[in-house]
Amino acid sequence: MVKLANSNACTGCGACAFKCPKGCITMQENKIGTILPHIDESSCVGCHACEKVCPVLNEVLPSQSQKAYAAWSLDDEERRTSASGGIAAEMYKLAADNSYKIIGAAQQEDFCVKHEMAASIKAIEKFKNSKYVFSSAYDVFPLVKNAIRNQQKVLFIGLPCQVAAMRKIYGNAEHLLLVEVVCHGTTPVSYLRQHIDKLNKEAGDIAKRMSFRDPYTYTYTFTFTLYNADNKLFYAKRTKDGDTYQFGYHRAVSYRENCYHCRFAKPERNADITIADYHGLGLVKPAAYDAKKVSLILVNNEKGRDFVDRLIAEKRIFAEERPLEEPFKGEAQLRHPSLKTKYRKMFEEDIEKYHGDFEKAIKRAQNKYMREEKINRIMALPKCAVKKIIKIIGIK
Structure with a gap:
């Protein structure tokens, strides 16, 4: 009998569904919004192709990184509008200029995120910027297969678990370049849709466009924004301002369960290239610029x-080679998965209790977090006051 990865480990990559010769595996949401494979056992012939291609059950042999760079796009506008230094956009442009098919994550009209294949740099705009929600890559698996068969070069940029799936399906295919984005976790798309529906009702408006790191409010502020059909901004909040979705994501509260057991959050990598925000810049060797x-x-x-x-x-x-150990010291996700906190455990209880209702489930954890943050700030006040007094009177 076929046995896939359990729900606590499955990443939802869809490699099993793609490999099934009978098409009896479909990707479906469970009662709390997590997308997982479902097997129609009446059609299954027990060939076990799904098990063999699963990157969780049969891990890819990873490799050690050879070099580390601090880098950014030399196109000022590209860098301004990108979530980080604009490196992914420059990779897409180089690939498209050299006849690659390019694949990236694009947000759809219903706010879900799917990987799409393109051949033109016009597609880059929708591939840019962070998308803090589960993304499906399985629709491009057959497109990659056809491209490789026709000896067309392909650049795929995705999450480490998606890259691992590509590696299991296609091995070290000569024409396939795999780039992974360091990931802290993914949140079910149903939570995002619920959140946007709630904000629409509160504002008496309808969101047609959204951003997790809006260039308008500077990408490094991590501001969640919504725009209506007239491209008018009607919502903009950060985690500290009380946005529930941003709180759930940036405090590692609302991820898929597998993200807390991620097999790919470790120093050894499955991709040809790994990219991320440069956390830890200057930890090992001084840098002449900050990490922003x-x-x-x-x-x-x-x-x-x-x-x-x-x-x-x-x-x-621009690229400056850095000590190889530096990013591994600065980026926890290159060492281990996101850790469960007491807030996550509260959310786990409540998302089950409220049958996948994100807004109800997140509030208890968020309220407790906000209360404790307020107390911590108050407790820190005397120390701050002392420091200010010392500075004013000039005591060294």
Whole structure:
């Protein structure tokens, strides 16, 4: 009998559904909004192809990173409008200019996120910027298969679990370049839709566009924004301002369960190239610039090195080589998965209790967090006052 990864470990990558020769596996939401594979056992022939391709049950042999760079796009507008240093956009542009098919995550009209394949740099705009929600890559699996068969080059940028799925399906295919974005976790899309519906009702408006890191409010502020059909901004809040979705994401409260057991959050990498915000810049060696709008690039093999070398040689990006150990010290996600907190455990209880109602489930955890943060700030006041007094009177 076929046995897939359990619900606590499954990433929802969809590799099993793609590989099933009978098409008897479909990706479906469970009662709390998590997308998981469902097997129609009446059609299953027990070939076990799904088990063999699962990157959780059969991990890809990862590699050690070879080089680390602090980098950013030399196109000022590209860097301004990108979530980090604009490196992903420059990768897409280099690939498209050299006849690659490019694949990235694009938000749809209903606010779900799907990977799409394109051949033109016009598609880059919808691939840009952070998307803090579960994204489905399984629709592009057959497109990648056809491209490789026709000896077309493909650049895929996705999450580590999606890259692992690609690696299990296609191995080290010569024409496939795999780039992973360091990930802290993904939130079910049903939570995002519920949140937007609530905000629409409160504002008496209808969101047609949204952003998690809006360039209008500067991407480094992590402001959640909504725009109506006239492109008018009618909502903008950060975690500290009380936005429930941002709280759930940035405090690691509302992720899929597998994200807290992630097999791919470790120093060894499955992608040719790894990119992220550069956390930890300056920890090992002084830097002449701060980490704001700076990307990390990890080169993990020769294929990745050749591509990054071209980005640098063609002056598409600024890149300074950094001590290899530095990003691993600064970015916890390169060492271990997101950790469960007491707030996460409260959310786990309440999302089950309220049958997947995100707004009801998140409030108890958020209220407790906000109360404790307020107490911590009050407790810190005397120390702050002392420091100010010392500074004013000039005691050293």
